[in-house]
Amino acid sequence: MNRIIEKTEDGSATLYVPELNEHYHSVKGARTESQHIFIDMGLKASTAGFPHVLEIGFGTGLNALLTLEAAEEERRHVHYTTIELYPLAWEEVDALQYSNHPLFEALHQAPWEADVEITPHFTLRKVQTDVGTIGGDRLLSINRSPFDVVYFDAFAPEKQPELWKEEVFRSIYAAMSAEGILTTYCAKGVVRRMLQAIGFRVERLPGPPGGKREILRGRKE
Incomplete structure (x- = not known):
């Protein structure tokens, strides 16, 4: 797919995919959106001492970078598993100029299908597969530990409906720890009702400043 770099309203960049008419991040602010939805409402809302994070959609690596920064700031150990079927090349991500953090490239260059200690507080495991085909047992086997936090950051339901099926979320639910947290930018009623079911x-919850009015956060009961 073709991808075009576009600036968002907070000064950070995102990628636009003309074939899908979809952006990787909010045009109201890529970094602002990711920080609010996934770090502030997700990671920081978890009481797990050593949180295991699952991200659906590695994309540009922005969510992973912000999580690494939070882990270093709080000196909190994070094990981060991310699932992506179509990884971006580092050269394409580098052009976005998200960060001069010396470890940002390390996130992208880290080998797939292996635990990689990026820092003493952040371990990364990248899995190249289709999350729509993974059952709960398979998710658990990928990490060998239940997930405390899930970032659901796939393209919108109307763009990738196969990733928003009930069976996908049931698999994720089965692979989460008690009181595990799932956050997503999508606040559609059909998604909310499915998560409740x-x-x-x-x-x-309130959306990011200047962005979506609401987002969703689900806790496993």
Whole structure:
């Protein structure tokens, strides 16, 4: 697919995919959106001492970078598993100029299908597969430990409907720890009701500054 770099309103960049008419991040602010939805409402809301994080959609690596920064700032050990079927080349990501953090490239250059200690506080495991084909047992076998936090950051339901099926979320639910947290930018009623039917206790939370009005956070019951 063709991808075009576009600036967002907070000064950070994102990628636009003309074939899907979809952006990788909010045009209202790529970094602002990721920080609010996944770090502030997800990682920082978890009480796990050594959180195991699952990200659906590695994409540009921005969520992983922000999680690494939070782990270093809080000196909190994070094990980060990310699932991506179509990885971006480092050269394409580098052009976005997200960060001069010396470890940002390390996130992208790290080998797939292996635990890689990026820092003493952040271990990364990248898995190249289709999350739509993975069952709960397979998810657990990837990490060997239940997930405390899930970042669900796939393209919108109307762009990638196969990733927003109930069976995908049931697999994720089965692979989460008690009181595990799932966050997503998508606040559609159909998604909220599906999460509730699966067993999540769902909250509608304020969206990022200048961005979406609401986001969703589900806690496993």
